[in-house]
Amino acid sequence: xxxxxxxxxxxxxxxxxxxxxxxxxxxxxxxxxxxxxxxxxxxxxxxxxxxxxxxxxxxxxxxxxxxxxxxxxxxxxxxxxxxxxxxxxxxxxxxxxxxxxxxxxxxxxxxxxxxxxxxxxxxxxxxxxxxxxxxxxxxxxxxxxxxxxxxxxxxxxxxxxxxxxxxxxxxxxxxxxxxxxxxxxxxxxxxxxxxxxxxxxxxxxxxxxxxxxxxxxxxxxxxxxxxxxxxxxxxxxxxxxxxxxxxxxxxxxxxxxxxxxxxxxxxxxxxxxxxxxxxxxxxxxxxxxxxxxxxxxxxxxxxxxxxxxxxxxxxxxxxxxxxxxxxxxxxxxxxxxxxxxxxxxxxxxxxxxxxxxxxxxxxxxxxxxxxxxxxxxxxxxxxxxxxxxxxxxx
Numbered sequence: 001x002x003x004x005x006x007x008x009x010x011x012x013x014x015x016x017x018x019x020x021x022x023x024x025x026x027x028x029x030x031x032x033x034x035x036x037x038x039x040x041x042x043x044x045x046x047x048x049x050x051x052x053x054x055x056x057x058x059x060x061x062x063x064x065x066x067x068x069x070x071x072x073x074x075x076x077x078x079x080x081x082x083x084x085x086x087x088x089x090x091x092x093x094x095x096x097x098x099x100x101x102x103x104x105x106x107x108x109x110x111x112x113x114x115x116x117x118x119x120x121x122x123x124x125x126x127x128x129x130x131x132x133x134x135x136x137x138x139x140x141x142x143x144x145x146x147x148x149x150x151x152x153x154x155x156x157x158x159x160x161x162x163x164x165x166x167x168x169x170x171x172x173x174x175x176x177x178x179x180x181x182x183x184x185x186x187x188x189x190x191x192x193x194x195x196x197x198x199x200x201x202x203x204x205x206x207x208x209x210x211x212x213x214x215x216x217x218x219x220x221x222x223x224x225x226x227x228x229x230x231x232x233x234x235x236x237x238x239x240x241x242x243x244x245x246x247x248x249x250x251x252x253x254x255x256x257x258x259x260x261x262x263x264x265x266x267x268x269x270x271x272x273x274x275x276x277x278x279x280x281x282x283x284x285x286x287x288x289x290x291x292x293x294x295x296x297x298x299x300x301x302x303x304x305x306x307x308x309x310x311x312x313x314x315x316x317x318x319x320x321x322x323x324x325x326x327x328x329x330x331x332x333x334x335x336x337x338x339x340x341x342x343x344x345x346x347x348x349x350x351x352x353x354x355x356x357x358x359x360x361x362x363x364x365x366x367x368x369x370x371x372x373x374x375x376x377x378x379x380x381x382x383x384x385x386x387x388x389x390x391x392x393x394x
C-alpha cells in the first residue's frame with residue numbers, strides 16, 4: 001500500500017515501515033559516530049523498548065556497547081488493511097540491524113504490566129542470556145491493568161488543588177489557544193501513580209531478582225522530567241509529578257535491594273523532546289516548540305538519541321561511578337535548564353500568540369520530529385511508492 005500520515009490530535013494512525021527503518025538507522029549512525037562506550041553493559045533488558053527513550057537506550061547499548069538486548073513492548077502488528085504501530089516497525093528494524101552485526105537481539109510483544117510477560121521475559125533471559133547487567137524501565141502507557149487485582153487505572157493529565165488557566169498549542173490547527181483544566185480528584189491522582197509510578201518497576205525488579213537473573217553489579221534506570229516553571233502546573237506540580245515522585249521513591253527502594261550485590265537503581269532526568277507521550281500533555285507542545293528554537297540557536301539542541309548516548313557515555317558508565325546531582329538524580333536536562341535558556345522562555349511565554357507563533361517557536365522542527373516518530377519525513381524514502389507494510393520479525 002501507499003502509506004500517508006493520518007493525524008488525529010497528538011497521534012498518527014499510520015506508520016511507514018521504511019521510514020521507521022530509516023529513523024532507526026539514523027539513530028544507529030549517531031551512536032556509532034560517537035564511538036564505543038567503554039565498560040558498558042553486555043546483557044540488557046529494555047522494558048518499553050520500541051519508541052522514545054527506551055528505543056534510544058536499546059540502540060545505544062547495542063551499537064555503542066555491543067550488548068545483547070531483549071526488548072519488551074506492546075505494539076500492534078500490521079493487518080491486511082492497517083499498518084503496524086511505529087514501535088513494531090522500529091523494533092523489527094533494530095533486530096535486523098543488530099543481528100546483521102552479530103549481536104543478540106530478541107523482542108517480546110505484550111503487556112509489560114502483566115505477570116505473564118514478566119514470566120516469559122525471565123524464561124528467555126535464562127535460556128539465552130543467563131542474566132542481565134542492565135535493566136531499563138521506560139514504559140509509557142495511558143492505562144494499566146493491575147496484575148494482582150485486575151483493576152484498571154487510567155492516568156490523568158491534570159493540576160493539583162486548583163484549576164489551571166493558561167495557553168496551549170493546538171497542533172491540528174497550529175494556533176495558540178486558551179486552556180482551562182480542572183484539578184484532579186484523589187482517585188485520578190492515585191490512578192496516575194498506579195500507571196506511571198514505581199510499582200510496576202519494583203515488580204519487575206523483584207521478579208527478576210527472585211528468578212536469579214540479575215547479575216552482580218546490575219544497574220537499572222528509569223526516566224523522568226522536571227522541566228520549566230512554565231510547565232510545572234501541568235507536569236511537575238500536577239498528577240504526572242506525583243507519579244514521578246513515586247518513581248524516585250521506588251528508585252531508592254530498588255537501589256537498596258540491589259546494593260547487596262553491588263548494583264544500583266537510578267533516575268535519569270531528561271530534557272523536553274517530542275515523543276508520543278509528551279505530545280499528549282497540555283501546554284508541553286507549545287513549550288517544546290519554543291525551547292527547540294532557543295536551544296538550536298544556542299547550539300544546545302539534543303534529540304532523544306543524543307540525550308541517551310550522552311547519558312551512557314558521560315553519566316552512567318564512567319570509571320565505575322555514576323554521575324549524579326546532590327539528590328542522586330542523573331541530570332541530562334542541564335542544557336535545557338541553563339539560566340539563559342529558561343530566561344528567554346520566561347520572557348517569551350506571556351507574549352506568544354497564533355500570530356507570532358512561527359516567529360518565536362520552531363514549529364517546523366516540532367512538526368518534523370512528530371512525523372519522524374511514525375516514519376514520515378525521512379530523507380531517502382519514497383513516500384509515493386507502494387510498500388509492503390506486512391513486515392514481521394525474522
